[in-house]
Amino acid sequence: MPDFSRVWDVLVIGGGNAALCAAVTARQAGCSVLLIEHAPKAFRGGNSRHTRNMRTMHAEPTSVLTEAYLEDEYWDDLLRVTGGETDEHLARMTIRLTREALPFMEACGVRFQPSLSGTLSLSRTNAFFLGGGKALVNAYYATAERLGVEILYDTEAVDLKLDDGFVREVAIDHRGFPETVRAKVVVASSGGFQADLEWLEKGWGPAARNFLIRGTPYAKGVVLRNLLDQGVASVGDPTQCHAVAIDGRAPKFDGGIVTRLDCVPFSVVVNKHGERFYDEGEDVWPKRYAIWGRLVAQQPDQVAYAIIDSRSERLFMPSVFPAIKADTVGELAVKLGLDPAAVEGTVAAFNAACVPGEFNSTRLDGCRTEGLDPPKTHWARPIAEPPFIGYPLRPGITFTYLGVKVDERARVLMEDGRPSANLFASGEIMAGSILGKGYLAGFGMAIGTVFGRIAGREAARNARN
């Protein structure tokens, strides 16, 4: 049984990348540190378990990154995906600090590998973790333990007792028992609220019940809600979440990367009534997968079906769930639970509208439909060669945008603009300050690592005063 009468220098709430960076940094600065992780040890690490790389600024080639990726280009990329919903000062600071995060990560035992097969487009911008995010999390936990950070699993922060912006104490649930932790400084790194379906329902209505959560079931936003209820300033759209189209057979939680389905550009995608609803070939999939979560969420019962023929079977990453196959479009529709006549009609209309052209899966090939609504503007090739193949699609939620507002020292800001005296935040819980919309591959880990280190450093400085 841990000693709950003790006053810690720093309490870190959360057990993912940002929390660990904060805990390790504060401990290296000489503080006593307690880290509480809601998940049991086997599922520790929050959504960091499912990550695989960090977008990293660099001026010259490194062991795993090619060429150079400088601040202005990084910033332009961020500006494009967020449509301006970002904070240039915080964003540029984060970008610059990713560069010096790499040696810190390596010192913590994190190892890197060249970009994975088929992700060459990221070899210049993103440093891939050898073994992925869970291996990274393992390395940080091993480092934290070696340094003497006290770690409690199955332990959830329930209530931060805020008194005029000052955290007096924190009520926790430790393996089912209510306890109180006192610490001079608190770092909140407990993630977003995407695993709380009722909360998602506030923004999305009953449709949210059909959403699948790609990551950890422990990100319920308990601390986020608790802080916002006590006058902490918020950032980010409270209703929005990052949603991608994933295989509809994925588990409700924690399906991770293997539930992805990259077949949409080569498909005809229909809803449960067998009707098309959007241009499947608008752009290459890396630029479109994020809008398809939303598109599917807007369809009845939040489900859609991608249909291809045998010629397209090998043009995309294998899905972990077996393809549903049939010799005719009608049979396939029946197997998918759809009205065969409707699907046959949609496919026939599509096939008739395809303009002959030179199909090329690796670029925008201009193979399009004519006189079809909605049109398909690329990779439009008749669905004609049996066997016909179908996949169900559902919205998969990656993260939410709502967060607490922080300043450049990771201090949590109150609604009146004043910083909290002893509360800091890092990771998804504050990422909305920088990433208000869209997503940039590997940027969540960049924010978590950079702000985790800032929060740890500032927490240590604060605890010593």
Added chain:
Amino acid sequence: MRETEATTDARRAMEVCNACRYCEGYCAVFPAMTLRREFSTGDLSYIANLCHNCRGCYYACQYAPPHPFNINLPQVLAQVRSETYEEYAWPGPLAGLFKRNGTIVALATAAGIALTLLLTMALVDPRVLYQPQVGPGAFYRVIPWWLMVTLAGGTFLFSILALVMGFRNFWRDTGGRADELTRGRPLMTALHDILTLKNLGGGGGGCNDVDEGFSQLRRRFHHFMFYGFLLCFASTTSATFYDHFLGHVAPYPFWSLPVQLGTWGGVGMVIGTAGLIWTKIVSDPAPAARNLLGADYALLVLLFLSASTGLLLLGLRATGAMGVLLAIHLGVILALFVVVPYSKMVHGVYRSAALLRHALERHPTPPPGDKPSDRALGSAA
């Protein structure tokens, strides 16, 4: 290779891994996997034998138990691997020896020792077992030269034949052709991977020999054992040369080539086998295939005994204990020669073959067929 529960499980795991690929940098298994979308039993046999059981992927896996996907690749590939040993065993009727292999190898060891002791007592004056024997031919007064050569030579040659046939069965089943075996560059690559145990390096930072922490322990212990074994083999070969061509009759002096090679080889084997037994005992059982541990331990103990009885014989060869020790040592060696094709020893053949196949896949001669342009348009998340 027949379809079994293990191959079905392994195929399912491969499909999950192939949709994830986070472990690509760990070892050869994952690059081999990404070349495939469907996994025939031959493919699974190849991949299972490519796996060095370093367990890096288990600790890095977001789908490892208790996740419902329950991915435990080291365990399921070990199961498939052990089934491939049965599948390719020659002659076929002896494949059953791979079931309860730990017991079989242990019994063979006991039988080998008993047999040599009994034969010695039956064929020569039992007193040689207790009285000091020194000078040229001392060993042959305990075990006659003709018996030693017949038993050792006969079992050795048969074992080599059985291993070659096993290799042939593996090679055919995994889609290999005979003409591929003569391509120089892949052979050199494979030889390098075999001799350095590159795939026990965890992509450079070491393996999960014991738990989540990384180390090079297993790799180093295996090197001690493997190179120790080679030195011992060189010792026997040089002794044979001394005897047949130079007319020097054993025992040889301590500073002679055979004794020097054998001594250092023996020391290496003792360190290596003891170290490997120790890592097996203290390591996390979760990624291990428990039903196969018996075979691992039995072979390690047999190798440990081969080396330690040899060293003991060297130390005490001038005393009255020499006779009994020599009989025991040769009994152990006899058992080793007999069980080689029917023990975990065969992993050396199939893993080497798998590494060669992997090297061939990386340097293909014929134009590669229609490979999937995987991830050409993959999502960027």
